Amino acid sequence: MTDNVTGDIAPGSWSPKRDRAKAIQTIVKIIFGSFAAISILTTIGILATLIFETIEFFKEVPISQFLTDTRWTPLFASKQFGIFVLVSATMMISVISIMVALPLGLLSAICLSEYATPRIRRILKPMLEILAGVPTVVYGYFALLTVTPFLQIFLPDLQGFNALSAGLVLGIMITPMVASLSEDALYAVPRSLKDGAYALGATKRETVTSVVLPAALSGIVSSLILATSRAVGETMIVTLAAGANPTLGFNPFVPVMTMTAFIVQITKGDAPYGTIEYKTLYAVGMTLFIMTFALNIFSFWFVRRFREKYD
């Protein structure tokens, strides 16, 4: 077929090599498609390693013990594996961080989208982005060596390692995330809605709190859930500032140990393959994965279920 075509346009000897071009395209498409499949392989890899080692773990430690023990001592002679000890610390620190990030992040988002002039916004947004780009080990330094001594001026009972300053600094870390996602949600609320509120005589604050916020609620809540998920999985701040002392309870003044801090403690040393420490690592990782995954799914579901659509 191509030969015929070449014959028709005789004066030039050029002919487009369609067959070769199409063959190259097919090859490229297959290669790039397999690159895209790597992301699926990653997920499979994560799930497979976590599940495999967790099963190995539960062959040695019954699941009832894992869920109901009240002590966490996998490195001692008398080993106990009460995961709730680590989960309670993770939950406490996450709650503290959300208590910081909710007001700071949401009010910053309102400030940026409703009050700031475009010029000031262009200055403020990059600054919040810097806050989001600071490596977590730097926040850990800040929490341990700056915030804790500062808080100890007012709270003499506060110990050197504590959940409070880890939670506060973690809250600062996730504030830009809450702020930027919430701002997107606020920005998406159509102008006509606000104009309607103003026309009814509402003040600016009334418009924001009773019209704009409810309209953007699904996006705001989902940003908070995503931020919580980030806080649950955060490692360096809690490892450096919250200590490595597995205690059950919700006292923010004493050292605690989160799930992530435990993983760092074990992997920092040399946990040989096949030992119970190594398997414990993956059982804790699995718990962490399930918690963050559930939060992420819940967040996506929430946006879908409660989004207000304006066209």
Next chain:
Amino acid sequence: MKTDVSSRVVDKGQKQSHFTANLGSRYTIDRIFKYAAWGATGVSILILVWLLVTIVADGIGTLNWNFITSFPSRRAENAGIIAALVGTVWVMCLVALFTVPLGVGAGIFLEEFAEDNWFTRLVEINIGNLAGVPSIIYGLLGLAVFARIMQPITGGRSVLSGSLTLSLLILPVVIVSTREALRAIPNSLRLAGYALGATRWQVIWSHVLPAAVPGILTGVILALSRAIGETAPLIAVGAAVFISFLPEGLQSQFTAMPIQIYNWVGRPQEEFHYIAASGIIVLMAMLLVMNGVAVYLRNHFQKDF
């Protein structure tokens, strides 16, 4: 501005209606709310300033050429960051080597080639989910797969294992930013190419991709700057904390800047805290330069179509 509105005379005399506008107190609440919003933003910025000032104040004293060129030491005054600095450069180059072809290729596939079928949808959902997986979990994956199962290739807890782990971590970021860069290229460019008889791939290779390069590069640099700031996955994969040699090859043991900083912060002696701050200054300076380059690329090479 609306500030002068609050001084408006409040109308209290009307008796016909039960409605009282009560503007005075409403505007007071308005003002308080406005101050709270500005205050919250201000507090966030102030804390950023506090953090930066503390670190510079703590670390500038011990930051000198000797610190940059020395190996770690048991004595703080002799300790330096060269092993970590070189390790981070190794990691950065390797991660770039892995993620640029993989991420850009996957991005091109999803944006330009893929039809809307189950495979594409699965990949898209999957990339969204991967972004929410904590980085320490990637570390556990790297420990099991790269450092243990693939030990004959990677050499165990080596710079190659660490780089592969971080590559998986930032791959979704590179894919997403590549797709955004490609999406910004107007369709007319592609249609013109097809009209001249070019195949889809020829159009991508000769026109769409060159036009999208600044956007893709910006995304890649930002992803890399995230990778070199990551600590947790590298600890899990097994970056060593005390290393007095530079990596010699892919299978060499290594350390990286965040690991070294973590190690120094964790020590009880105060002198090590100061050199940790010096290390943080070096790390943050690197990140600042990378982000600056990314912003420059975005502003100066991005064409408006």
